[in-house]
């Protein structure tokens with residue numbers, strides 16, 4: 218359940234960054250083949266319900282490890298959807314467990330649609346104490362592909378429920394530039410979307426000058442990250458691509474504001490499957506996968522503070 222505080226999403230997330238001294242976002246992207254052996258070997262038959270129960274246990278045990286040392290987690294809806302209805306039940310369980318643990322929850326669904334349908338997505342994924350919804354989260358990732366009127370319904374729900382969204386602006390994948398770097402007039406598409414994000418935030422600022430409309434900017438494009446930090450002064454940046462995709466600490470530092478806040482840097486595989494990373498496998502292995510998650514989280518916190 219999202220935080221019952223009346224504070225805005227941006228205020229809550231920046232406060233969580235200050236409280237934990239961390240800008241690490243732990244991505245909850247469970248994958249069957251990568252689960253630690255103690256969980257994988259306990260699956261009863263190859264039934265979706267068994268895998269869903271394992272995903273819930275895996276993610277909730279990760280939450281127990283990282284609560285208090287990171288501000289937020291980012292469950293990736295796709296991996297839960299792979300399991301069908303049981304996976305979607307698991308997603309709700311994980312979201313609620315993370316909220317109850319005091320973590321800010323960013324559900325990664327990259328949702329987008331025409332206005333009336335976008336409103337339904339916002340209702341399903343942006344929750345509040347009075348509107349918990351099936352997957353009520355503090356925030357949701359949103360694609361801008363269908364234009365301004367496909368984003369505004371999410372913003373309206375943020376206004377009503379104190380939630381936030383992260384709009385895809387410059388994504389971390391190699392092929393994102395195919396559209397995002399196209400010129401429209403004297404601006405690239407990603408600059409155009411950044412301008413829309415900034416415009417939508419202007420009337421919704423908190424005391425720190427941040428609004429509920431954040432932006433996704435990949436760690437794999439450090440030059441654009443520095444450019445977009447300046448172009449979107451009122452947005453908290455969600456920075457994926459650290460670790461497994463090659464993004465490094467020096468690449469992401471420009472995302473932070475002068476107070477060391479204003480951004481969270483995501484790592485999913487690099488943290489939740491740390492037990493299989495060469496540098497941790499020897500020391501921890503599958504049996505001590507929780508310790509590997511803690512070590513990887515503390516390592517990333519240190520790298521981003523340095």
Ligand SMILES: O=C(O)c1cc(=O)[nH]c(=O)n1[C@@H]1O[C@H](COP(=O)(O)O)[C@@H](O)[C@H]1O
Nearest residue numbers: 293325358388389390457461462484485486
């Ligand atoms: O919206 C996202 O979080 C996202 C945007 C983007 O440009 N790149 C990107 O990798 N992501 C997500 O961030 C996570 C990255 O996972 P790792 O590469 O394992 O850290 C996945 O859940 C991706 O879907």
